Amino acid sequence: MIQGIDPQRPPSGPGCVECERDGGWWFHLRRCAECGHVGCCDDSLGQHATAHAGQTGHPIIQSYEPGEDWFWDYRTEQMIDGPELAPPRSHPAEQSTPGPEARVPADWREQLQRARASRDGRSG
Numbered sequence: 001m002i003q004g005i006d007p008q009r010p011p012s013g014p015g016c017v018e019c020e021r022d023g024g025w026w027f028h029l030r031r032c033a034e035c036g037h038v039g040c041c042d043d044s045l046g047q048h049a050t051a052h053a054g055q056t057g058h059p060i061i062q063s064y065e066p067g068e069d070w071f072w073d074y075r076t077e078q079m080i081d082g083p084e085l086a087p088p089r090s091h092p093a094e095q096s097t098p099g100p101e102a103r104v105p106a107d108w109r110e111q112l113q114r115a116r117a118s119r120d121g122r123s124g
Ligand SMILES: [Zn+2]
Pocket: 016, 017, 018, 019, 020, 024, 025, 026, 039, 040, 044, 046, 047, 048, 049
């Protein structure tokens, strides 16, 4: 078994834990391979998947998007192969991207672009 992956652990739910709690929305979802925490991706405003890894030390996420099964290891910053995790392996197919539909603002593209631009400005 790869350290940081628990294939028995089911995902926490159909949406980002923190965005659901705070009434936010997300772009893509990622699942912690160790504890099943579902969080939003680095292109989302909350970046809760990466925040979860930082807070807990859980090092590996898997995409929680339908049709995607790649893993990402934060320690090496590499994509890796992993075992089949406990189902469900993605959010419900009827969930919109971005989601959840009821909370996605009309100008979501602009909001994500602005967030990305300000991140790029900081790092460069
Ligand atoms: Zn989130």
